[in-house]
Amino acid sequence: MSTTRIGTAVVPAAGLGTRFLPATKSVPKELLPVVDTPAIELVAAEAAEAGADRLVIVTSEGKDGVVTHFTEDPVLERALHAGGKSHLLEKVRRAQGLLAVESVVQDEPRGLGHAVACAEPVLRDDEDAIAVLLPDDLVMPRGVLETMARVRASRGGSVLCAIDVPKDQISAYGVFDVAAARGLGDDLVQAPGTSDPDVLQVVGMVEKPTVEDAPSTLAAAGRYLLDRAIFDALRRTLPGKGGELQLTDAIALLIDEGHPVHVVVHRGGRHDLGNPGGYLRAAVDVALSHDEYGPPLRRWLDERLGRGAGTFDPGATVADARG
Ligand code: G1P
Numbered sequence: 001m002s003t004t005r006i007g008t009a010v011v012p013a014a015g016l017g018t019r020f021l022p023a024t025k026s027v028p029k030e031l032l033p034v035v036d037t038p039a040i041e042l043v044a045a046e047a048a049e050a051g052a053d054r055l056v057i058v059t060s061e062g063k064d065g066v067v068t069h070f071t072e073d074p075v076l077e078r079a080l081h082a083g084g085k086s087h088l089l090e091k092v093r094r095a096q097g098l099l100a101v102e103s104v105v106q107d108e109p110r111g112l113g114h115a116v117a118c119a120e121p122v123l124r125d126d127e128d129a130i131a132v133l134l135p136d137d138l139v140m141p142r143g144v145l146e147t148m149a150r151v152r153a154s155r156g157g158s159v160l161c162a163i164d165v166p167k168d169q170i171s172a173y174g175v176f177d178v179a180a181a182r183g184l185g186d187d188l189v190q191a192p193g194t195s196d197p198d199v200l201q202v203v204g205m206v207e208k209p210t211v212e213d214a215p216s217t218l219a220a221a222g223r224y225l226l227d228r229a230i231f232d233a234l235r236r237t238l239p240g241k242g243g244e245l246q247l248t249d250a251i252a253l254l255i256d257e258g259h260p261v262h263v264v265v266h267r268g269g270r271h272d273l274g275n276p277g278g279y280l281r282a283a284v285d286v287a288l289s290h291d292e293y294g295p296p297l298r299r300w301l302d303e304r305l306g307r308g309a310g311t312f313d314p315g316a317t318v319a320d321a322r323g
Helices: 039-049 064-068 074-082 086-098 112-117 144-155 167-172 229-235 247-256 276-288 294-306 318-322
Strands: 008-012 054-059 100-105 129-133 137-140 158-164 174-178 199-207 218-227 261-265 269-272
Touching (some): 008 039, 039 086, 039 129, 129 144, 137 218, 137 276, 158 247, 218 229, 218 247, 229 247
Parallel strands (some): 158 261
Antiparallel strands (some): 129 218, 137 269, 174 218
């Protein structure tokens, strides 16, 4: 089956991480670990697996550590080597071996669309599409980008990842109006000519609509394979929701102009790493399938929850517990 080659993957990482303060006062949220691996390395690995050879991180002042994570640390590596800690050495070297990493600076927080636009000057002339991965979104299992690349190869245009979210949460997302779902309520039907029922044609997109105005419950899940035409559309897009330049609005403009846009509906898991609640769920989810940490964590959780959540006082001392 033919596929679109993914060369450059763009990762917007310029945000202030306000939902995660005070941790993000000095540590960029993209460096917070999911078990032991920072979110930025997880998306880099996902992009590399999908064939990307370059990661362009859109960063802002004070967030240099996000890029530093991908540079060699000779002192640390020598120390681990001398101590015979080959397992740790392998972990430390993993990020720098994934793909080439460079950064561009977004000097003002002007929205996701503006962040993506910042990557245009560093694109190679022969690249007709880019992947965009939002590091707040942990999409599991991996592999959706590969499916999206195959959809672009057969249908052209741009392809995005969608997840079906509960209606009362839809206002937190960019929401798709999909051709086959129009007028059919929740009963999604295959798009005409589509062999995969989880590939749908998009006829409109709206950023963070009210529940009443949401055209469906299919939400953008932070994975985009965008035709280079997006940059021209971004230049012609006015600030939208929150006064920011929204990527969603530029995609909506492309759709209005006849550019093909499809979604691959991801039926697996997805976590929002950008807030403590979502981050905790992601950490537990990933840890539960970890060879080393999974089994003891599962036992502990069973025990902890079995004792009756809510009756346990985390502030109590051991002496209190003993009575
Ligand atoms: C961004 C996008 C939104 C998308 C979401 C996915 O919103 O603007 O369209 O659905 O990411 O996580 P944010 O969560 O950054 O406000």
